[in-house]
Amino acid sequence: MCGRFALTATADQTAAFLGVGELEEFPARYNIAPTQPILMAVSAPSRPPGSNLPDREALLVRWGLIPGWVKDMRGFPLLFNARSEEAAAKPSFRTAMRHRRALVPASGFYEWRQSGPAKGQAYWIRPRHGGLVAFAGLMETWSEPGGSEMDTGALLTTAANPAIAHIHHRMPVVIEEKDFARWLDCRTQEPRDVAELLKPAEPDFFEAIPVSSLVNKVANTAPEVQKRVEVSALQETKQKASSEKTPGDTQMSLF
Structure with missing residues (x-):
């Protein structure tokens, strides 16, 4: 599950990381939520021999994938996540898995430990050694009945590491x-060829930092949403026990 993340690197840092051309400057984003625009990198169209253009390009997409066969998005669920174990077979995602795999740059993501039926302690989960990560994404261009087009996308999820x-x-x-390059290569790499890439990150890759409930509200976009808060050992124990009793989430829920 991933319903919030952040991208606080500069445009130059992000472009260098993704291997794309120059990006326009953009502000640090500390609380990105579904339906908002997110940056994705995809394979560029075939280049002529000798071209110096990068073989990847970046584009802004709406976070919330809309399959091409949807006629009216108003009654369609918000597909901001896709389960990696099922995406290649699911009607909503299988075309994108085959033809439009993408990379989503991020500085980290947020997750909530459930406390019974309520949203519990929030965590800012970032690479332990800093820098950017690239989440596996899927991109789909949706055409409205009137003819206008909108690029949309989803993040792929997997079982959490320990x-x-x-x-x-x-x-x-x-x-x-x-x-x-392999993940983005939809010309020669079919979904089954990249299936082993859809795995949890190594256990020591991320660190989880408890943060306040400020991040719960999409309107809160300042750096303070990532400020560490103290969580008592007793509270941690209670929340962990509660989370172990909580049924699994549904793919289309937003916390």
């Missing part, structure tokens, strides 16, 4: 830099 599982049982799929 370091994250006590907070939530799902986490976004992280694509390692060495696998960027």
